[in-house]
Amino acid sequence: MKRRDIIDWTVSAIAGPFTARGAWSADTPAKIGWLKIQDQRHTPEQLKAFREGLSALGQIEGRDYVLVQRYGEGKEARLPDLARDLVGLGVRLILATSQPSVAAAARVTKTVPIIGRLNDDPVANGMAKSLARPEGNISGVYSLAEELTPKRLSLLKEAIPSARRVGVLLRDDWPNAKRAWQAAEKAAAEVRLELVGLNARSASDLVAVLDDASAKHLDGIITFRNPTVVTYSKLIVEQCRKLRLPTVFDDAREYVDTGGLMSYGPDVDAIYRQLARFAVKIINGAQPGEIPIEEPTKFELVINRRTASEIGVQLPPDLMANADRVIE
Numbered sequence: 001m002k003r004r005d006i007i008d009w010t011v012s013a014i015a016g017p018f019t020a021r022g023a024w025s026a027d028t029p030a031k032i033g034w035l036k037i038q039d040q041r042h043t044p045e046q047l048k049a050f051r052e053g054l055s056a057l058g059q060i061e062g063r064d065y066v067l068v069q070r071y072g073e074g075k076e077a078r079l080p081d082l083a084r085d086l087v088g089l090g091v092r093l094i095l096a097t098s099q100p101s102v103a104a105a106a107r108v109t110k111t112v113p114i115i116g117r118l119n120d121d122p123v124a125n126g127m128a129k130s131l132a133r134p135e136g137n138i139s140g141v142y143s144l145a146e147e148l149t150p151k152r153l154s155l156l157k158e159a160i161p162s163a164r165r166v167g168v169l170l171r172d173d174w175p176n177a178k179r180a181w182q183a184a185e186k187a188a189a190e191v192r193l194e195l196v197g198l199n200a201r202s203a204s205d206l207v208a209v210l211d212d213a214s215a216k217h218l219d220g221i222i223t224f225r226n227p228t229v230v231t232y233s234k235l236i237v238e239q240c241r242k243l244r245l246p247t248v249f250d251d252a253r254e255y256v257d258t259g260g261l262m263s264y265g266p267d268v269d270a271i272y273r274q275l276a277r278f279a280v281k282i283i284n285g286a287q288p289g290e291i292p293i294e295e296p297t298k299f300e301l302v303i304n305r306r307t308a309s310e311i312g313v314q315l316p317p318d319l320m321a322n323a324d325r326v327i328e
Contacts, residue, residue, distance in 0.1 A: 053276025266296030
């Protein structure tokens with residue numbers, strides 16, 4: 001090949017993926033919908049991480065893509081209307097930041113691609129045929145919330161060796177509640193813990209069931225991720241500290257950074273950087289049903305030493321040594 005031909009071929013090969021069907025260009029930046037149940041001030045680091053992921057892939061906001069943000073202000077019932085709004089605005093895809101957002105978007109559209117942080121098993125709840133080949137319009141990162149419950153229970157037992165009864169904040173009308181409870185009971189038996197269900201669908205329910213913790217002789221708390229637990233994360237942290245209840249959460253940023261005792265789960269910011277790859281693939285023509293659902297790439301144990309001191313918990317040195325991050 002002549003030198004000029006080589007240059008032309010190289011430019012074509014590089015530009016090809018960005019000029020395929022559905023690709024964006026400098027003239028038509030792709031609209032990416034951002035759907036979140038909380039308000040804009042809640043965990044802004046997630047949106048920052050997604051932007052960083054796109055930037056790392058060479059995408060420039062305003063030139064290659066624009067973000068269309070919609071927030072439910074803590075009201076789950078608003079999510080379907082917000083999803084319809086995004087679809088009406090012609091977004092190329094919707095990034096749903098939680099299971100309620102994914103579920104709402106899935107009810108609204110079967111054609112617009114949806115990617116997200118999938119907290120419930122997407123195969124068990126019917127959103128995907130398999131992790132390797134979802135086949136519908138949904139893909140993303142499955143955060144293994146249920147699978148990590150045994151680890152959180154064992155961490156609570158390690159932190160409080162004398163613990164016997166553990167409260168589980170759950171919402172009995174959430175689709176995965178029964179399955180999550182059965183898995184948790186099996187794991188609890190292995191570390192000699194008895195679980196006590198604490199059903200809450202509202203802020204007042206949360207206050208009531210936590211205030212009743214002493215009467216139930218609870219030694220600690222774990223949470224099942226659902227809209228109530230996500231929406232009222234600050235309230236849960238405040239109540240558990242006030243009642244001196246050791247609690248293990250699934251997310252450090254939402255809970256432990258704001259005063260919760262301990263968390264074990266995926267690095268959530270890393271998940272949003274992962275999701276940036278999904279967005280680029282879809283905008284460049286890939287179908288979400290053909291993109292395998294991934295698992296998180298990084299997990300972390302985060303402990304709030306200040307909270308431990310305030311609620312009178314002396315954490316074992318080995319547990320502290322194993323923490324990925326300690327908040328002083």
